[in-house]
Structures are given as C-alpha cells and as structure tokens.
Amino acid sequence: MIEVQGLTKRYGPTTAVEALSFEVRPGAVTGFLGPNGSGKSTTMRMIMGLDRPDAGQALISGRPYGELRWPLREVGALLEARAFHPGRSARAHLSALAAGGGIRSARVDEVLAAVGLSDVAGRRAGTYSLGMAQRLGIAAALLGDPGVLLFDEPVNGLDPEGVRWIRELMKSLAAEGRTVLLSSHLIGEMALTADHLVVIGQGRLLADTSVRELTARGRSLEEAFFALTGASTAYRGAGSGVDAAPERNDR
Amino acid sequence: MTAPTVPHAPAPAGRHRFAHAARMEWIKLRSLRSTLWALLLTVAGMIAIGVVTMANTKVPSAAKAAEFDPTNNVLAGVALGQLVVGVLGVLVVTGEYSSGSIRSTLAAIPDRRTLLMAKAAVYGALTLLVGEAVALVTFFAGRAALADGVPRPGIGDPGVLRAVLLSGAYLGLIGLLGIGIGALTRHTASAIAALVGVTFVLPAVIGGISGTTVAKFFPTMIAGNSLAVAKPVSDMLSPWTGLAVLCLYVAVVLGAGARLLARRDA
Numbered sequence: 043m044i045e046v047q048g049l050t051k052r053y054g055p056t057t058a059v060e061a062l063s064f065e066v067r068p069g070a071v072t073g074f075l076g077p078n079g080s081g082k083s084t085t086m087r088m089i090m091g092l093d094r095p096d097a098g099q100a101l102i103s104g105r106p107y108g109e110l111r112w113p114l115r116e117v118g119a120l121l122e123a124r125a126f127h128p129g130r131s132a133r134a135h136l137s138a139l140a141a142g143g144g145i146r147s148a149r150v151d152e153v154l155a156a157v158g159l160s161d162v163a164g165r166r167a168g169t170y171s172l173g174m175a176q177r178l179g180i181a182a183a184l185l186g187d188p189g190v191l192l193f194d195e196p197v198n199g200l201d202p203e204g205v206r207w208i209r210e211l212m213k214s215l216a217a218e219g220r221t222v223l224l225s226s227h228l229i230g231e232m233a234l235t236a237d238h239l240v241v242i243g244q245g246r247l248l249a250d251t252s253v254r255e256l257t258a259r260g261r262s263l264e265e266a267f268f269a270l271t272g273a274s275t276a277y278r279g280a281g282s283g284v285d286a287a288p289e290r291n292d293r
Numbered sequence: 294m295t296a297p298t299v300p301h302a303p304a305p306a307g308r309h310r311f312a313h314a315a316r317m318e319w320i321k322l323r324s325l326r327s328t329l330w331a332l333l334l335t336v337a338g339m340i341a342i343g344v345v346t347m348a349n350t351k352v353p354s355a356a357k358a359a360e361f362d363p364t365n366n367v368l369a370g371v372a373l374g375q376l377v378v379g380v381l382g383v384l385v386v387t388g389e390y391s392s393g394s395i396r397s398t399l400a401a402i403p404d405r406r407t408l409l410m411a412k413a414a415v416y417g418a419l420t421l422l423v424g425e426a427v428a429l430v431t432f433f434a435g436r437a438a439l440a441d442g443v444p445r446p447g448i449g450d451p452g453v454l455r456a457v458l459l460s461g462a463y464l465g466l467i468g469l470l471g472i473g474i475g476a477l478t479r480h481t482a483s484a485i486a487a488l489v490g491v492t493f494v495l496p497a498v499i500g501g502i503s504g505t506t507v508a509k510f511f512p513t514m515i516a517g518n519s520l521a522v523a524k525p526v527s528d529m530l531s532p533w534t535g536l537a538v539l540c541l542y543v544a545v546v547l548g549a550g551a552r553l554l555a556r557r558d559a
Contacts, residue, residue, distance in 0.1 A: 087558075087559075090396075090399075090400060091399070091403045092396060092399060092558065092559040093558040093559070094558060107403055108403040108404060110403070111307070111308035111309065112305075112308065112309055113309065113400060113401060113402075113403055114400060114401050117400070119400055121396055122393065122396070124392070124393050125393045125394055125395075125396040125397045126392065126393070126394050126397060127321075127325065127388060127389070127392040127394045128392055129325045129326060129327065130321070130324050130325060130394075131324065134320065134321075134324030135324075135394075135397070137320050137324075138317045138318075138320040138321045138324065139317065139397060139400075139401050141313060141316040141317045141319075141320050142309070142313050142314060142316070142317030142398070142401030142402050143309065143313070143401045144305075144309055144313050182397055182400075
C-alpha cells in the first residue's frame with residue numbers, strides 16, 4: 043500500500059506537484075499516467091525519499107521511506123534506467139545492494155536469471171544496451187522480493203518481446219498480492235497492463251479510477267485521456283503561455 | 294478486488310544498520326577496477342619517489358648535520374600519494390551522482406548520514422592500512438638506497454617510527470577529506486578542484502605571500518613539516534598538533550558534507 047497525502051513539490055517558481063493525494067492498493071497494477079512534465083517522476087522520487095516534499099507526505103505500509111526497517115525488502119523501484127555505476131558488473135551492483143538490504147547473496151543469481159542477464163552478469167554494466175540496463179534495474183527492484191513495487195517508464199528501450207515480458211511481469215506481481223505502481227505515457231500499453239489508473243496533469247490529480255471506467259468515458263482510453271489532460275498539456279493548450287512543470291527525468 | 298495472500302516471506306525482525314551500509318560500500322569499492330589501479334599507483338609512486346630521493350641524498354655538511362633528517366626525504370612521495378588517495382575519495386561520493394547509482398544506493402540505505410559514515414569508515418580504513426604499509430615499505434626501501442657514508446636512519450631512532458606512521462595515517466585522513474569534499478559538492482570536477490586547491494595551490498600561494506604563518510596550517514604543509522619529521526621543524530606545527538588539526542579538518546568537512554547530503558534532494 044502506498045499512500046500519497048497532499049504531496050507538494052516546488053522548484054523555484056515552478057510547482058511540479060501540487061496537493062496530490064491518492065492511494066495505491068495491493069493486488070492490482072496501478073497505472074500512473076500523465077503528459078510529459080506532469081510530475082510523475084517527481085512524485086515517485088518523493089515516494090522513494092529521494093526528494094523532500096514541500097508539503098504533505100508519502101507513506102509505504104504506513105511509514106515514510108526513510109523509516110522503513112528493511113527498505114529493499116519492502117519496496118523495489120526502477121526509477122530511471124542506469125541507476126548503477128558503469129564500471130561495476132551487474133553481479134557486483136546487485137551483490138552490493140543485497141549486502142545493504144540484508145538480503146541473502148544467493149538471491150542475486152536468482153534475479154539475474156529471472157531477467158535474463160545471467161550470461162552477461164560479469165560484464166561491466168556500462169557496456170549494456172538500454173534494454174539490458176532496464177533489465178538490470180528490474181533485477182534490482184525484485185532483489186528484496188518486496189511487497190511494493192514502483193516502475194517509472196519500465197518499457198523504455200525494450201523490444202516488443204521485452205515489452206510483453208514487462209507486461210506479464212507486472213500482472214503476475216500484482217496477482218501475487220503486491221502493490222504495483224507503473225508510470226508510463228504509453229496509453230496503449232497502460233490499457234493492456236493496468237487495472238487502476240491515477241492520472242495527473244501539471245502536478246494535480248485529474249482522475250483516480252479503474253481502466254474500465256475511464257475507457258467508458260470516451261471511444262477509447264486514449265480519447266478519454268486526451269479529454270482529461272487536454273487543458274494541462276503545454277503544447278496542445280490553446281496558447282495559454284503556461285508551461286508544464288519540468289519533468290525531472292535528468293536524475 | 295480481492296488481494297490474494299502475498300507469497301513472499303515477511304521481512305525479518307530488526308532493521309538495517311550501519312554494518313549493512315558498510316558491507317555494501319566495501320563491495321562497491323572493491324568491485325571497481327579504478328580502486329585497485331589508484332592504490333597501485335600510490336604504492337609504486339611513493340616507493341619510487343622515496344628510493345630516488347634517498348639515492349640523491351648527499352652527506353650533510355657539518356653545519357647542517359644537526360638538522361639532517363633523511364626520514365623526511367624518504368617520505369617525499371606523500372605529496373603524490375595524497376593526490377591519488379584524495380581524488381579516489383572524491384570519486385567514492387561523486388561517482389554515485391555522475392553515474393546515477395546514488396538512487397540505488399539510497400534505496401538500500403535511505404539515511405544519508407549513515408551512508409556517508411559507512412563510505413568514510415570503509416574507505417578511511419582501507420587508505421589507512423595501505424598508507425601505513427606503503428610508508429613502512431618506502432622507509433626501508435629508501436634507507437637501503439642511501440649512498441655510502443650518508444648517516445642511515447633506523448626505525449628505532451628518536452621520532453623515526455612516529456614520522457613513518459603519521460605519514461601513513463595522513464593518507465587515510467586525506468582519503469576522508471576527499472569523501473567530505475565530494476559530499477559537499479557532489480560534482481567530480483569541482484570537488485577535485487577544491488581538493489587540489491587546498492592541498493597544492495593555496496599553501497603555495499599563501500606561503501609565497503606570508504611565509505609559514507598561515508601556510509603551516511594547510512594539509513600538505515602539515516604532512517611535510519609536522520608529520521613526516523623525525524626532528525621537529527621550528528616555526529611549524531608539532532607532529533601531534535599537526536595531526537590534531539588535520540583530524541579537526543576531516544571532522545568539520547565530513548560533518549558539513551553529511552548535513553548537506555541529508556538536506557538536499559538526491
């Protein structure tokens with residue numbers, strides 16, 4: 043269970059996230075949708091305790107991230123690809139995380155096999171393709187067998203086979219009773235993967251509903267999404283001159 | 294929607310501690326090739342400089358015999374060693390930010406103070422051990438390279454063992470200083486610039502303007518004139534005062550670095 047309560051984040055004069063509240067429940071894939079710059083990544087960074095909110099709080103199983111007893115066993119996250127040092131092998135990267143998370147080291151080879159990186163686990167991770175880097179990030183997220191998972195744009199850089207693999211993985215993690223928050227701006231992918239949707243625009247909550255309900259509002263999920271976010275998309279807004287808050291994809 | 298029971302095992306009792314962070318940092322440190330190469334460079338460079346310096350050390354004139362201190366000469370390579378060890382210390386922190394691995398690291402150890410102290414403990418211990426080992430080896434290798442007729446220092450002579458051990462400890466302290474500066478700036482280039490400024494540029498400039506009055510408080514001056522001396526030099530800090538001043542610098546920089554890391558967004 044993830045609880046986001048009145049979360050607000052400002053960068054100078056720009057408000058990236060404003061009074062955002064929603065809950066992510068276990069046993070379902072919750073899609074986190076919004077145009078570029080809507081504050082998805084910033085929200086996820088605040089849930090992970092990387093950025094400090096200006097107001098509000100984000101709780102995981104009732105606690106802020108920084109107060110979790112065994113963070114990696116409680117939460118797994120893929121925030122951006124390449125959250126590793128290029129000079130270190132995938133195995134060394136995961137072994138270090140396992141040590142930090144109090145996770146048995148045999149788990150490293152298990153997750154490497156699960157994401158299909160066993161054969162290249164000894165190679166410097168800097169030589170990996172974007173798809174392999176995404177897989178390493180997913181391996182790190184699964185390392186502690188956590189009950190709560192966050193994925194920010196996990197299908198970036200994956201081939202069709204990889205995209206399908208992620209989709210099945212998300213669904214199976216949710217079916218096991220885990221809490222899964224999946225951000226993406228690929229609506230078609232979301233329609234196939236998510237059960238529930240949290241839609242934001244310009245840092246504000248636009249919808250918190252089921253995929254089925256939102257789809258029923260228009261001819262398709264995409265139509266319904268555009269109807270919902272039209273006003274908050276900078277490059278489609280009718281010359282409002284208001285820029286969307288910058289998406290913090292640069293770390 | 295009914296949620297089936299989660300099959301994975303619940304987290305065990307207790308919580309993550311400093312020891313987990315330290316083990317993680319140790320694995321990270323030894324799994325980068327640059328660690329090994331940098332330490333090899335330090336060891337080889339310091340021994341080579343010590344041997345060459347001693348081979349070129351002449352018999353002192355009668356007037357200078359009293360202050361002749363070959364132990365100080367043999368440890369001249371500390372000037373190189375501190376640069377390598379300091380830069381590697383900087384990278385222990387800034388490398389996390391430039392690569393993005395800091396996100397994974399903080400996911401495992403969310404408390405930035407705990408994380409920085411673990412980095413400092415692991416890297417400080419490693420550089421202290423390497424520093425002491427290389428200082429001792431350099432002393433004996435350099436001593437053997439002295440020309441015939443030049444008075445040979447013995448490790449048991451007054452102040453000699455102290456000079457050798459404090460020089461080794463200096464490398465550990467500079468390693469910690471590098472980590473602290475890295476935590477302050479979080480950017481490799483600015484941190485290395487600050488490190489080089491403090492160790493090489495500022496003492497040279499200030500020494501040129503006002504002599505030793507202020508310059509004697511800079512790390513490199515303390516290393517060469519306070520720590521690595523069997524015969525204390527007048528106008529300079531005494532060995533133990535020099536060590537205490539360095540420890541103070543390290544505590545202040547690491548403390549400030551930890552404070553900033555805790556306050557800033559990652």
